[in-house]
Amino acid sequence: MFLEFFYLLRARGLDVSINEWMTLEEALDKGLAKASLTGFYRLCRSILIKTESDYDKFDQVFAEYFKGVETPEDLPEEFWNWLSGSELERALDDLGDRELFAKELDELLRMFEERIKEQKEKHDGGSYWIGTGGTSSMGRGGYNPAGIRVGGKGRHKTALQVAGERNFKDFREDTILDIRTFQMAFRKLRQYSSRVESQEKELDIDKTVDETCDKGGMLSLAYERPRKNTVKVLLLIDSEGSMLPYSRLCNRLFQAVSRSNHFKDLKIYYFHNAIYDRLYTTPYCKIRDSVDTMWVFNRLDSDYKVIFVGDAAMAPSELYRPGGNAIIGLFNRETGMEWFQKFKKRFKKQIWLNPIEKNSWEWTYGAQTIHDIGTVFPMYELSLDGLEKGIKKLLAR
Amino acid sequence: MRKQMNIFKGSKNYVVTDELMNAVNVSIALQKPLLIKGEPGTGKTMLAEAIADSLDMPLIIWSIKSTTKAQDGLYVYDTVQRLYDSQFGEGDVKNIGQYIKLGKLGEAFTSQRQVVLLIDEIDKADLEFPNDLLWELDKMEFYINETKETIKTKQRPIVIITSNAEKELPDAFLRRCIFHYIEFPDEEKMEEIIRVHYGDINSKLVANAMEAFYKIRGMKDLQKRPSTSELLDWIQALMVSGVSTEDLYEAMPFLGVLLKKNQDMEMFNEIKEKGYSLRNW
Numbered sequence: 001m002f003l004e005f006f007y008l009l010r011a012r013g014l015d016v017s018i019n020e021w022m023t024l025e026e027a028l029d030k031g032l033a034k035a036s037l038t039g040f041y042r043l044c045r046s047i048l049i050k051t052e053s054d055y056d057k058f059d060q061v062f063a064e065y066f067k068g069v070e071t072p073e074d075l076p077e078e079f080w081n082w083l084s085g086s087e088l089e090r091a092l093d094d095l096g097d098r099e100l101f102a103k104e105l106d107e108l109l110r111m112f113e114e115r116i117k118e119q120k121e122k123h124d125g126g127s128y129w130i131g132t133g134g135t136s137s138m139g140r141g142g143y144n145p146a147g148i149r150v151g152g153k154g155r156h157k158t159a160l161q162v163a164g165e166r167n168f169k170d171f172r173e174d175t176i177l178d179i180r181t182f183q184m185a186f187r188k189l190r191q192y193s194s195r196v197e198s199q200e201k202e203l204d205i206d207k208t209v210d211e212t213c214d215k216g217g218m219l220s221l222a223y224e225r226p227r228k229n230t231v232k233v234l235l236l237i238d239s240e241g242s243m244l245p246y247s248r249l250c251n252r253l254f255q256a257v258s259r260s261n262h263f264k265d266l267k268i269y270y271f272h273n274a275i276y277d278r279l280y281t282t283p284y285c286k287i288r289d290s291v292d293t294m295w296v297f298n299r300l301d302s303d304y305k306v307i308f309v310g311d312a313a314m315a316p317s318e319l320y321r322p323g324g325n326a327i328i329g330l331f332n333r334e335t336g337m338e339w340f341q342k343f344k345k346r347f348k349k350q351i352w353l354n355p356i357e358k359n360s361w362e363w364t365y366g367a368q369t370i371h372d373i374g375t376v377f378p379m380y381e382l383s384l385d386g387l388e389k390g391i392k393k394l395l396a397r
Numbered sequence: 398m399r400k401q402m403n404i405f406k407g408s409k410n411y412v413v414t415d416e417l418m419n420a421v422n423v424s425i426a427l428q429k430p431l432l433i434k435g436e437p438g439t440g441k442t443m444l445a446e447a448i449a450d451s452l453d454m455p456l457i458i459w460s461i462k463s464t465t466k467a468q469d470g471l472y473v474y475d476t477v478q479r480l481y482d483s484q485f486g487e488g489d490v491k492n493i494g495q496y497i498k499l500g501k502l503g504e505a506f507t508s509q510r511q512v513v514l515l516i517d518e519i520d521k522a523d524l525e526f527p528n529d530l531l532w533e534l535d536k537m538e539f540y541i542n543e544t545k546e547t548i549k550t551k552q553r554p555i556v557i558i559t560s561n562a563e564k565e566l567p568d569a570f571l572r573r574c575i576f577h578y579i580e581f582p583d584e585e586k587m588e589e590i591i592r593v594h595y596g597d598i599n600s601k602l603v604a605n606a607m608e609a610f611y612k613i614r615g616m617k618d619l620q621k622r623p624s625t626s627e628l629l630d631w632i633q634a635l636m637v638s639g640v641s642t643e644d645l646y647e648a649m650p651f652l653g654v655l656l657k658k659n660q661d662m663e664m665f666n667e668i669k670e671k672g673y674s675l676r677n678w
Contacts, residue, residue, distance in 0.1 A: 019573075050574065051578075219481065
């Protein structure tokens with residue numbers, strides 16, 4: 001039943017699995033939809049959709065598929081089976097005789113109920129019974145300017161409207177690479193050390209055995225400090241301008257990093273195209289919320305793993321000319337390139353993540369600067385694969 | 398014969414929307430865990446209490462912390478106690494069973510009566526945590542290595558899981574759950590909630606307080622917008638203190654109950670004075 005709906009959901013990017021679909025069937029068997037469309041809607045949503053950001057998408061698909069359905073609450077089961085078990089459809093331009101069917105809604109509904117009582121078998125292609133591909137005012141896949149569609153896809157949209165209030169628009173986010181996959185990748189960014197100040201609370205088995213033996217079998221427990229991740233991260237994000245198309249992707253990366261609580265320390269700053277003497281503390285890159293780049297250098301030790309995120313595409317002057325800073329009113333004595341070289345000297349490990357697809361690096365806008373920055377820092381595409389490679393690079397000794 | 402189904406209809410202390418009630422009943426009927434998400438303060442945890450209350454079942458709460466492991470919920474084998482006992486000749490050391498301490502999940506599985514099991518804030522735990530529980534929640538059984546016995550449920554518990562969306566949950570886990578997102582209550586629902594908590598309270602106070610409250614919630618720039626529980630606390634403070642409830646938005650007594658962050662307070666005052674704030678620019 002409704003298998004088309006299942007494929008429509010999948011086609012619209014809602015990742016519904018067969019398991020969930022089977023669960024829905026089971027729920028329908030148990031009568032949990034309460035034989036009403038609203039009940040069915042709620043049931044579908046709670047079983048098939050697992051995040052509020054997909055609610056809106058689901059509402060749209062549901063409205064698209066069930067638009068025009070105003071089923072009497074107690075439509076007998078066989079009618080559904082007759083309708084869903086048939087594929088006959090009338091050509092879209094075959095309108096039948098318009099005059100004949102301009103009937104009032106009330107009369108139509110009354111007829112519909114009568115017809116349910118009368119009809120005893122499957123009818124397709126006719127003009128009276130409830131079936132598919134005909135010009136009767138009830139059924140699906142046919143044409144009637146003012147009919148009742150029973151199941152199936154709405155083709156002409158002249159029937160009555162049901163669902164379609166999009167209440168969850170705000171929650172929507174189109175998932176490309178989701179936060180979890182990023183988070184899983186960042187978990188690999190670990191370096192353990194037990195020389196961290198903390199309480200001794202893990203049982204040290206070897207030492208316990210030794211000490212117990214020393215005391216002639218009298219149990220003596222020894223504890224040790226747990227191992228801790230010592231990785232510290234400095235994340236520098238290019239925001240504004242040419243990065244705008246990638247803001248979703250970068251936002252997701254940012255969320256993943258900031259939610260990863262296994263780093264010993266995490267510092268995040270923003271820049272615009274290239275780095276000069278100031279770094280910004282907010283993505284809006286306002287001079288009011290900025291810090292001296294030198295101040296950052298002085299405060300962070302060289303063990304920080306530096307991750308640049310940016311498209312590296314800019315005018316060459318921004319990289320090579322004093323005063324090349326693209327923010328009007330700011331003058332830089334040292335060129336962007338010189339600053340990047342300083343970063344390279346100051347920190348032991350850095351990588352650059354580029355949201356532009358790798359195979360277009362050579363010809364896209366900013367190909368020259370992408371290449372030049374790529375010679376300073378190892379550059380990777382901002383994809384799961386690229387991120388994993390980059391993390392390996394950061395951890396290599 | 399069809400077993401008599403438990404049907405949740407809300408309780409007298411908890412206002413429930415039709416949709417949520419539906420989701421609860423679906424999860425009970427299909428015997429699948431119900432995953433509840435929503436803003437903090439929309440009553441996710443309260444839901445489990447209400448279900449237990451209305452179906453007259455015991456409630457077992459497993460609060461998840463960042464250090465919680467899946468194993469903790471099943472059972473813990475107290476090796477150290479057993480070693481000590483063997484040393485000093487106390488207790489029956491041969492009986493391993495007495496050193497197995499069941500966790501919350503184990504407790505729920507072995508209960509003679511059907512229980513409501515609340516797994517609170519599952520997103521606090523490690524990323525892999527939900528995956529480690531897949532089998533146990535699916536089959537409602539687990540194996541104790543030390544005693545070689547399988548713990549199996551007698552009465553499948555009703556499982557409610559809450560999440561604050563701090564971490565993303567794995568797909569495989571999500572696919573086994575029924576999901577519901579609790580929306581922030583609209584004004585009508587909110588009034589009902591207030592009535593449930595404070596009975597016949599001065600309607601003018603409620604109306605004024607709600608007006609001010611929704612104005613504050615409308616400020617999109619706040620970092621932490623106040624939620625239901627904060628509104629309830631605030632109303633209580635207003636009632637107890639007996640301050641004038643005229644024009645609450647201007648006077649704003651006990652602002653600290655609603656806004657918990659310094660920046661938010663400053664932001665609020667700025668918006669109230671000037672009608673806008675440029676702090677985030």
